[in-house]
Amino acid sequence: MSVASNQWHVGIVGYGEVGKILAEDLRKDGVRVSAYDIKLGDASGDAMRDHAAGIGVTLAASHAELASQADFIISAVTASQAVPVAQACADAVKPGAWFLDFNSASPGAKQRAADLIDGAGGRYVEGAVMTSVPPYRIKVPLLLGGAGARELAPLLNDLGFAAKPASDKLGVASATKMCRSIMIKGMEAMVIEAFTTARAYGVEDAVLASLKETFPGIDWEKQGAYFFQRVIEHGRRRAEEVREVAETVREAGLTPWSAQGTAERQAFIADLADEGLFGARGAKDFARSPDWRIEADRILAKKKKK
Incomplete structure (x- = not known):
């Protein structure tokens, strides 16, 4: 397209946390933005409409x-x-038109999506978001993959992104993201499981002291609180992502034992969050405890009642 990227009409599908952040940053630079989300028709639709109206x-x-x-x-x-x-x-x-797949899906899923968009005359590029979006916002490290990756990267960066082409071959960027998620999302699940179990036996202080000795560069109290809260707030989306991670492992010919367990633990916390165990969603105190022990005690108390 001959139109400069800052003159594009940008369409965002999915107006959740990530979609809103991208919309906010694009609108600050005067970029025209439209959005659509299937949840516009349910109870969360009013909040989306208010946010959209507030930033244009x-x-x-x-x-x-x-x-x-x-x-x-x-x-x-x-x-x-x-x-x-x-x-x-x-x-x-x-x-x-360009179509950037920002989703944490397997290489096989990205290929199926590309076939649909390219087959209809669009230009599909996969995007692999390499860390949590909120701290970086639109500048989150982003790997691009596919035939149009090298052409799209500078256009995205003109819009404020921090995009880098990973490969002309579709699937390389997403495989990088998925393999990283085996570790990162797996660590979240392991910390929740290990810390909550340690709390049940009253040995959490000894466990944290041992972890500090082995990994002195990590503040395990702070990291534990962060992992608990991210999973409480985003466990449902994380569980879906790790199921795609498991599919990525299968596509490589391996059995995804670790990824499958991680998905189940993430979904378990998401179910408890949906039940209101950690407070009402949208409330100021939801998923904001600085002490992971509070959340671990809630989980243990819930399980004892059954």
Whole structure:
């Protein structure tokens, strides 16, 4: 497309935490932004509409409406929806429009999504977000993959992104992300399981002291609190991501024992959060405890009641 990237009409599919952050940063630079989220029709829709109105984002009525208008589409949904979103946008995507798949999906899922978008005349590029988005916002380290990765990277960076082409081969960027997630999301699950179990036996101080001796560069109290709160707040999305991680392991010909367990632990915490164990979602005190012991005690008390 001959239009400069800062003149693009950007369409964001998925108006959750990541979508809102990207929209805010793009709008600060005057970029025209539209968004669509399937949750606009449920109880969370009012908050999305208020946020969009506050920063000047236009909300579309459907995937197709958004895709028909956008020069550049960002798909930022849960991992299981990566291919369905590509399917929903493909029928209406503008010829030559870019489609950046921001989702934590397996290389195989990215290939299926690419076939849909490219087959409809769009230009699919996979994006692998390499760390948590909130601290970095639009500048989060982003690996790009696919035939258009090298062309899209400078255009994205003109918009404020920190994108770097990883490979012209589709799947390399997502494989990098997925393998990293085996470790990172696995550590979250292990810390929650180990710390909560240690709390049940009253040996948490001894366990943390031993961890500090072995890994002196990590503040385990602070790291534990951070892991607990991130999983409490985002466990559902993390569980979906790690199921894609498990699929990535399967695509490599291995059995994903660790990834499967991580997904179950993440989903377990998400279920408790949905039940209100950690407070009401949206409340100021939800997922904000500086002491992981408080959350571990809630989990243990819940299990004892059963």
